Amino acid sequence: MCPTEPDSTEAAWQKLLRIRQSIDNIDAALVHLLAERFKFTQEVGELKARFGLPASDPEREHRQIARLRELAIESNLDPEFAEKWFNFVVTEVIRHHIRAGAEGEEREIPED
Amino acid sequence: MCPTEPDSTEAAWQKLLRIRQSIDNIDAALVHLLAERFKFTQEVGELKARFGLPASDPEREHRQIARLRELAIESNLDPEFAEKWFNFVVTEVIRHHIRAGAEGEEREIPED
Numbered sequence: 001m002c003p004t005e006p007d008s009t010e011a012a013w014q015k016l017l018r019i020r021q022s023i024d025n026i027d028a029a030l031v032h033l034l035a036e037r038f039k040f041t042q043e044v045g046e047l048k049a050r051f052g053l054p055a056s057d058p059e060r061e062h063r064q065i066a067r068l069r070e071l072a073i074e075s076n077l078d079p080e081f082a083e084k085w086f087n088f089v090v091t092e093v094i095r096h097h098i099r100a101g102a103e104g105e106e107r108e109i110p111e112d
Numbered sequence: 113m114c115p116t117e118p119d120s121t122e123a124a125w126q127k128l129l130r131i132r133q134s135i136d137n138i139d140a141a142l143v144h145l146l147a148e149r150f151k152f153t154q155e156v157g158e159l160k161a162r163f164g165l166p167a168s169d170p171e172r173e174h175r176q177i178a179r180l181r182e183l184a185i186e187s188n189l190d191p192e193f194a195e196k197w198f199n200f201v202v203t204e205v206i207r208h209h210i211r212a213g214a215e216g217e218e219r220e221i222p223e224d
Contacts (some may be wrong), residue, residue, distance in 0.1 A: 012163035019152050019159075020172070023224050026149045027176065028183055030142065031194055035187035037138045040131050047131075051124035064136070068143055075147035081204055082143055088200050092193055112135050 034089070040091050044112045058112070061090070146201070153205050156224045172224070173202070 006012040048055055065083055072082035116217040158165055177195055182196035 004183065006159070006163070008161050009165070012159050012165060016156060016159055016165065019156055020224055023149060023152050023156075024176070024179070026145050026152070027180060027198070030145050030149070031180055031183045031189060032187050033138050033142050033145070034194070034197065035189035037142070038189055038193075039137060040135050040138070043127060044131055044135075047118070047124050047128055051118070051121050053121070053124060053128065058133070064139065067136070067140060071140055072147065073209045075144050077143060077147035077150055078208060080144070081150075081208060084204065085146065086139070089197070092196065092198070096190060096193060112132055 041112050045097055056057065153224050157209050
């Protein structure tokens with residue numbers, strides 16, 4: 001066994017707690033980045049509505065997915081997971097914008 | 113109209129392209145953070161399996177969700193979205209670990 005590896009249940013618990021702190025830090029960063037992404041997609045939605053730009057752009061979406069799959073492979077993340085995750089976020093963002101639109105004025109749906 | 117706002121369709125397109133670059137940068141950061149998170153949950157799974165630690169910890173999960181909802185509110189992100197997103201990631205991570213376990217040796221399911 002490698003000397004830095006825990007050699008008792010107590011040491012394993014200590015290591016688990018340290019890893020959980022890292023997971024919590026990463027999750028906080030993820031939430032803040034999602035908040036920033038959401039601000040940008042809101043801005044895109046407003047721009048598209050005001051200037052009558054097309055609401056959806058399937059080619060852009062294909063490019064986004066292909067790029068995220070490549071980035072996932074480079075960083076040793078399952079590309080299927082990355083694609084599924086991206087689709088989840090895009091779907092939720094659209095749903096949220098539709099709900100926001102229903103509460104206020106009608107607007108185009110951003111797909112960025 | 114504010115002077116920094118686009119005043120023509122051409123200017124709106126230019127602004128849209130700039131925003132898309134920001135969205136792409138954020139998405140790259142999100143994928144890299146997800147890759148890092150996944151490495152940690154893999155480590156947790158291995159630790160739990162080796163030392164016979166409990167696979168699931170519902171109290172920790174409740175604390176995680178409550179904390180992420182608070183962080184979402186602070187950063188002006190819909191807390192429902194943050195919770196749904198967290199549940200999606202946890203479910204996918206568990207599914208992935210189960211699949212990885214089925215291909216190799218049996219292991220406990222990490223829920224961190």
